[in-house]
Amino acid sequence: MESTATDTNDSQWINQETEKIHAEILLELNRFESSLNERFAEFKHTVTAQQEETALANASNHQIAEFRVFIPRNSVLTDLFKISHIRGVRNVFAAMLIILVIQVTLNDIIQEGRVNLHFEIMFQCFANLHVALFIWLLMMLSTTIVVFLGFYLWAKHRNDYHKTFKLYDRIWLSIYITYVILFLVFPSREITKHKFGGASAIVILLEQLRQIMKVHAFVRENVPKVLSVVERKAADKKFVCPDFSQYLYFLFAPTLIYRDQYPRNPTIRWNFVLQMFGQVIASVFYVYYVVVRFCIPTFESLNQEEITLSIFVSVIFNSIMPGSLFLLLAFYGFLHCWLNAFAEMLRFADRMFYKDWWNSTSFAAYYRTWNVVVHDWLHAYVYREIYVLTGRKNRTVPAICVILLSAAFHEYVMGFTLGFFFPIMFFLFGVVGLVFLLFLPRHRGVAYNILMWVLLLIGMGVQSSFYFMESYARKECPRNDTFWDDITPRSFSCRITLPSSEHSKIDL
Structure with a gap:
């Protein structure tokens, strides 16, 4: 009997040790897999960067070479969020947003006895x-129809004026420059005329610049193709113009470099699209609560007090x-979420909208x-273009x-x-x-990365403080209806008389 009991205990002990060894092996395998995935992601981005640098180095300065190589790849954060530790950092920011909402809500209940969501500020911004969306629609129709039709007519009838190429091209160049100037002037005038909120105005301004850059990229990439027709034999001179579908896709694609074709994904992940747009909305509310709380x-x-040098430095x-x-x-909501959402809807496969700028030295x-x-x-x-015009001798200019x-x-953009x-x-x-x-x-190294972050954050603090101070100065200081009043910072030139019993004055 003792022998049987001993054998049973030995068997149990062996099974327990075997399970422990099995668990340790699985744990080490998981760690090895995670480490391998991280190293593979780093290797992938390194190879991609080297490929682009090589393509750029080999590009000829005498023509518009395809230095930007479009290949299927994820955004950096998309790959990093596959690692649980990086997802934890994002979760911390989400928790901070929840705490901000709770804090602002509790302050309203304590001070006012009710919940005040302060959404009047949001309504002012939008x-x-x-009206802004209607102006955007007119801008989009102009970019879509007028630009493509103008380029189509120039390219189609250019060979009909083979004896006066220069005059023909200069006329159309003047039309193009006039169009760009008008495209800059009219939306800006409408912003001033209708007194848009900040968010409404920035929609028009960013779309205005985006469409101008899109138009220039389309024209600049396709003009050499049309001009090259002249150098061909008579039998090979056929009309050269991209399809309208290619141009239309480029107008909505999350890139400013024109190509006739881009790498495309086979399917659309609509759950990913909804997730990205949801995080864009969360980023907007995050900015809103930071403004309200801080x-x-x-x-x-x-x-309510005189601004001294010490107070000014403290505010900064x-x-x-x-x-x-x-x-x-702004980086996460726009460059990551917004662009990834549109890239997914358009099946645009190259998601390199940014690189690891946080590691910059x-x-x-x-x-x-x-x-x-x-x-x-x-x-x-x-x-x-400037490098070629200056003789390819100096990269500083x-x-x-x-x-x-x-x-x-x-x-x-900030001014309007x-x-x-x-x-x-x-x-x-x-x-x-x-x-x-x-x-x-x-130089590379941790110290230079820290220095870059210190300077960057101080610059953001200076910008935020100056713009907010000027905004409040514009509200409190009386206008004198002169041109210089519009372009002179009022926070430097105005003294405000407070509506108090002492009629004290402060310098903004």
Whole structure:
């Protein structure tokens, strides 16, 4: 009997040890799989980057080469969110949004005895949205029909004027330049005329710039094809113009570089589309609650005390956290969620809308990786064009032109969105950023990445504080109905008399 009991205990002990070994093996296999997936994702992005750099290096400067290679690939965050640790970071931001909503709600109940959702601010931001959407529809019809029809007529009848090619081309070039100028002027005039809210205005402005860049890319890529017909033999001279379906797809595709064909996915994942649009809406509410909780109380209180240098510095550093959230939410809501949603609906397979800009160790790398969609357009149609015109000897001049052009249009959007001219973004982006780009050393390492983040976050704090201060100054300071009043920052030139018993004054 003792022998039988001993055998039973031994058997149980063996089974337990076997199960422990089995569990440990499975755990190690899971760890190995996770590590392998991470390394494979890093390898994939590295290979992709090297392929593009090689394609760019091999591109000829004498023609518009396809330096932007479109291949099927996910966005960086799409791959990173497959790792549970990165998903945990996103969940932390979602939890912070829930806490903000609860905090604002409790403050309303305690102070006012009821829930005040403050949605009047949201309604002000989207004021006259229906008019903005109507203007967008007119802009879209113009870009879709007028531009394509004009290019079609120019390309179709060009051979009929083979004796006066130069005059024919110059006439159509003048028409094209006039169209671009009018496309810039009329929407801007309508924004000023109808007094749109900030969100309504930014819809028109961003669409205005997007459509102009789309039109220029389409024209710039297809003009050389039409011009090449002249060099062919008479028998080979046939009409060259893309199909309207190709042009229409390009107008909605999440890219600013024109190609006749793009890599396409076989199916549409509608659950993914709904998820992306849901996160866009969540990002909008996130920005809204950050403004309500952190920005409005801070800048409303500035109207109750004299602004000294210490208070001004404190406001700037208090604005770094909201400003950094604006930066991250704009990136995640638009560059990741919005563009991925449209890419999925259009089965657009190349989702490289940005790169790992958060790992940048210089502002040059940050500018290249933050918004790849716009960077590709600037590099293809501004940087390389200027580089060729300057004799292919100096890369600094094209880089300066790109930064200044980008800064000017960023300030253009901010000016018409806010309704006043205060070029703080142009100064930080086009002057300070350009100095950092040209003179900061470009070394790899953690220290330079931290330095880049410190400067970036301070810049966001400065922008947020200045724009909010100017907004409140525009509300409180009286107008003098002069041209200089519209272009002079009122927060620097105005003294406000508070409606108090002491009639104290403050400097904004």
